Amino acid sequence: MKEMEQKVKEIEGIYLEFDLQGLAKKIGRPLVIANYICDKNDVIAKKSENGEFQVAPELKNASDWRLFQELTAQADVIITGAGYLKRYASLGEKTQNVIDQFSEGGQFASLGQWRVGNGLKRNPDIVVVSRSLDFEIPSAAFADDRKVIIFTTFDGSASEKAKEYRKSGAAVVPAGKEGVDGRVVLNYLTDNGKYKVIKMTTGPRVLQILLNADVLDELFITRVDKEIKADPSDVQTVLHDRKVKDLPGFRYEQVFHQDGVTASNGETISQGFGVYKKDNISNF
Ligand SMILES: NC(=O)c1ccc[n+]([C@@H]2O[C@H](COP(=O)([O-])OP(=O)(O)OC[C@H]3O[C@@H](n4cnc5c(N)ncnc54)[C@H](OP(=O)(O)O)[C@@H]3O)[C@@H](O)[C@H]2O)c1
Known part of the structure; x- marks a missing residue:
């Protein structure tokens, strides 16, 4: 428990420093953001024993959840x-x-x-x-x-x-x-x-609504350094038709790398935090 708290302390504040309210003010219109935790292949959710999709337990961890909340805390x-x-x-x-x-x-x-x-x-x-x-x-x-x-x-x-x-x-x-x-x-x-700041907090179909309308500005991704092995019909990925890294018009910026994190299934994982920014946001 103590170790987990220390890991959370290690990343605390890094997304608050992004000052998304200030960024929205600079661009003069609402800023639209989303974030996901995924594996190496963009998997975000896996079918549980009861047949319902849930965030894969191999990924879920307290550091990511803290940063998810730091982004949400900046949203109107x-x-x-x-x-x-x-x-x-x-x-x-x-x-x-x-x-x-x-x-x-x-x-x-x-x-x-x-x-x-x-x-x-x-x-x-x-x-x-x-x-x-x-x-x-x-x-x-x-x-x-x-x-x-x-x-x-x-x-x-x-x-x-x-x-x-x-x-x-x-x-x-x-x-x-x-x-x-x-x-x-x-x-x-x-x-x-x-x-000023609008944050999408749910799954890939709603993300697709934002992408289809070309209104998403920043996609924060926590990428866990592991591959979830499962039948493709038992997993959901960030995008249905391509990898996040191939999203046209977005540029990636790495933020932080963290080792020795305990996932909710008890395994020790490493993860990288980063953000895909729409080209016209990258200059701010
Ligand atoms: N790893 C992560 O970071 C992360 C983050 C978020 C979610 N997840 C996981 O991803 C999985 C899927 O999440 P989800 O089902 O909540 O999200 P979703 O796939 O985005 O769908 C959410 C809801 O949006 C509505 N919807 C979808 N397309 C629509 C459209 N074109 N127009 C209007 N409404 C539309 C549907 O409601 P109706 O049926 O009423 O139309 C649907 O129930 C879950 O297992 C969740 O835990 C993972």
Whole structure:
């Protein structure tokens, strides 16, 4: 335990130093970021024994989770999906918390204090993208005067479920015929709030929405120096059609390398932290 804490201390603060709020101010528009932990082949998730995908236990570790939260702590709003909210509803505290971890008493309460000291709400507002509208909004999502905005299809936005969400205090925004268009999400967030840093916190399908709309600015990657061996149908990768390193228009910057980290399956791993920056962001 002590060793793990020391490892976390080793990396503490390195993503706060990126000053994403300052970067957004410099570029004069919202900055859109995402981050993943993956193996050498970009694998981010693996089927568990119950058949559900989860972050591979060979990868999950406290140092990466700390840096995930340092990025999230700089966001005015997070984008999540129906899949995450279903996991949150069924697993509660066992799923990785992105809903109220910055609240007093939460696992990252000190980052919550940091947010308040830097003029941000205690926890970021929440965007959910969904076609099915088959999820419940956790009550914690509305705490501390936060906004919840759901982007869905044109039909979905006129449904009974949408009415229920609106009654509970969420906004429901029509954002596409078959699925959500990332450009509609970004335009809405740019026009309707003082959102400077927007962080996508969920899986590869929502990442693809942002890439299709060409609105992603920075993709932070923690790459664990190991190969997860599994049938391709039992794993998910960051991108479905290419490797992250082949993402056109992005340039890679290495940030930090860390050895001797304990993963959640008990194995010792090494990992590299780095960021793929859109070419027009690299100059700032
Ligand atoms: N290693 C990592 O860093 C990392 C990070 C995040 C997640 N993960 C893992 O990745 C796996 C997949 O995550 P996930 O299922 O939460 O994320 P996802 O694949 O991005 O999908 C999230 C939700 O987005 C909605 N969605 C997808 N495409 C859409 C579209 N075109 N329009 C509107 N809504 C759309 C779907 O909801 P509807 O069905 O309602 O349409 C879906 O449930 C999980 O096992 C998760 O643990 C790993």
